[in-house]
Amino acid sequence: MNLSITILGSGSGNPSAERSSSGYVLEYNGRLLLFDCGSGVSSSFVRSAFEPAKVDAIFISHMHPDHVSDLPVFIQLLYLADRLEPLTVYLPAEAVKPVKKYLNACYLFDEKLPFKLELKAIDAPVTVLGREVEVKPIVNLHLMTNSEIIEATEYPNKMECYSYLVKIGGKKLLYTADIVSIDEMENYLEKLDLLITETTHVDTDQLPSLIEKKQIAKVVLSHIGDDKISEMLKFAGAQAAGGKIIVGKDNLTIKI
Numbered sequence: 001m002n003l004s005i006t007i008l009g010s011g012s013g014n015p016s017a018e019r020s021s022s023g024y025v026l027e028y029n030g031r032l033l034l035f036d037c038g039s040g041v042s043s044s045f046v047r048s049a050f051e052p053a054k055v056d057a058i059f060i061s062h063m064h065p066d067h068v069s070d071l072p073v074f075i076q077l078l079y080l081a082d083r084l085e086p087l088t089v090y091l092p093a094e095a096v097k098p099v100k101k102y103l104n105a106c107y108l109f110d111e112k113l114p115f116k117l118e119l120k121a122i123d124a125p126v127t128v129l130g131r132e133v134e135v136k137p138i139v140n141l142h143l144m145t146n147s148e149i150i151e152a153t154e155y156p157n158k159m160e161c162y163s164y165l166v167k168i169g170g171k172k173l174l175y176t177a178d179i180v181s182i183d184e185m186e187n188y189l190e191k192l193d194l195l196i197t198e199t200t201h202v203d204t205d206q207l208p209s210l211i212e213k214k215q216i217a218k219v220v221l222s223h224i225g226d227d228k229i230s231e232m233l234k235f236a237g238a239q240a241a242g243g244k245i246i247v248g249k250d251n252l253t254i255k256i
Contacts, residue, residue: 001028001029001168001169001171002027002028002029002030003026003027003028003029003168003169003171003255003256004026004027004253004254004255004256005024005025005026005027005173005194005196005220005253005254005256006024006025006027006048006050006251006252006253006254007023007024007220007222007248007249007250007251007252007253007254008020008023008024008025008034008040008041008044008045008048008250008251009021009022009023009024009036009038009039009040009041009044009250010222010223010224010248010249010250010252011038011040011066011223011224011225011226011250012066012200012223012224012225012226012228013064013065013066013200014225014226015039016225016226017226018226018250019040019224019226019249019250020038020039020040020041020043020044020250021038021039021040021041021065021066021067021069021070022036022038022041022061022066022067022177022222022223023035023036023037023038023040023041023044023045023070024036024175024196024222025045025048025050026166026173027050028129028132028133028168029129030054031054031056031129032050032051032054032055032056033055033056033057033058033059033128033129033133033135033166034055034057034058034059034074035058035059035061035164035175035177036059036060036061036067036068036177037058037060037067037068037069037070037071037074038065038066038067038068038069038070039065039066039069039070040070041070041074042070042073042074042077044250044251045074045077046077047251048251048253052077052078052081052083053081053083053084053085055078055087056085056087056128056129057087057088057089057090057128057135058071058074058087058088058089058090059089059090059091059122059135059164060089060090060091060092060095060122061161061162061163061164061175061177061178062092062142062143062160062161062162062177062178063091063092063094063095063098064143064178067177067178068091068095068099071089071099071103072102072103072106072108075103075108075113075117076106076108078113078115079108079112079113079114079115082114083114083115084114084115085115086115086116086117086118087115087116087117087118088118088119088120088128089117089118089119089120090120090121090122090126090135090137091119091120091121091122092121092122092158092160092161092162093121093122093123093158093160094156094157094158094160095160096119096120096121099119100119103117122135122137122162123137124137125137132168132169133166133167133168134166134167134168135164135165135166136164136165136166136167137162137163137164138162138163138164138165138185138188139160139161139162140161140162140163140176140177140178140179140180140184140185141161141179141180141184142161142177142178142179142180142201143157143159143160143161144159144180146159147159161177161178162177163175163176163177163179163184163185163188164177165188171193171256172191172192172193172194173192173193173194173195173196173256174188174189174192174194174195174196175196176195176196176197176198176202177198178198178200178201178223179198179201179202180201181201181202181203182197182202182203182206182207182210183206189210189214189216190214190215191214191215191216191217192214192216192217193217193218193256194217194218194219194220194254194256195216195218195219195220196219196220196222196248197219197220197221197222198222198223199221199222199223199224199228199232200223200224200225200228204221204232204235207219207239207245208239208245211244211245216244217244218244218246218254218256219244219245219246220246220247220248220254221235221236221245221246221247221248222248224247224248229247232247233247
């Protein structure tokens with residue numbers, strides 16, 4: 001089984017000269033899944049020499065711009081590459097209609113694209129890549145900090161944000177996306193082959209004990225602000241975890 005993750009964007013929500021915003025490619029036996037599509041991800045995709053025709057689906061965790069802003073550019077990349085295969089973009093239900101309107105505003109009309117593009121709400125597990133891969137959305141609390149504003153106004157936002165648990169041929173991967181605390185993932189950490197965790201909001205000091213307690217094979221630190229890079233490198237280097245903690249960087253590929 002050929003299985004790997006390539007980090008296309010390891011940066012935080014604050015734009016960086018060194019790191020693109022959130023984006024990860026899962027490669028399984030030559031086919032690709034893209035998780036999040038923040039600023040700069042399309043360029044990183046090209047830099048990693050991936051083929052546009054091999055992307056089977058895209059999964060968006062939430063609507064913060066550092067996780068979704070490059071989606072129109074990525075669709076344009078597929079269009080200019082003369083892709084013909086259908087593509088499904090899974091995203092929070094609240095985003096389906098607004099994203100469709102935005103793609104139309106960007107002149108990426110269905111009638112113009114040489115492939116069928118479908119936007120689907122991700123509110124339950126889905127199987128992709130010939131039904132060999134299960135992707136389970138896990139509701140998290142990241143956007144709930146907006147509740148006071150939304151309750152006091154007529155904004156339609158539902159504060160939908162997801163982490164993603166991926167199961168492939170006996171392997172388990174978890175991408176936290178943005179979360180409030182790693183404790184939100186408590187029920188999904190057991191015997192993970194790979195955990196990709198953000199570091200902007202998470203207390204990384206919890207990770208060494210979790211690795212041991214939950215028997216996590218490997219942890220990738222990502223969503224790193226420029227002001228935290230040195231701290232994360234020092235943290236990873238100080239751990240007696242046998243190299244299990246990796247500081248993510250753009251275009252780094254991790255074999256699983």
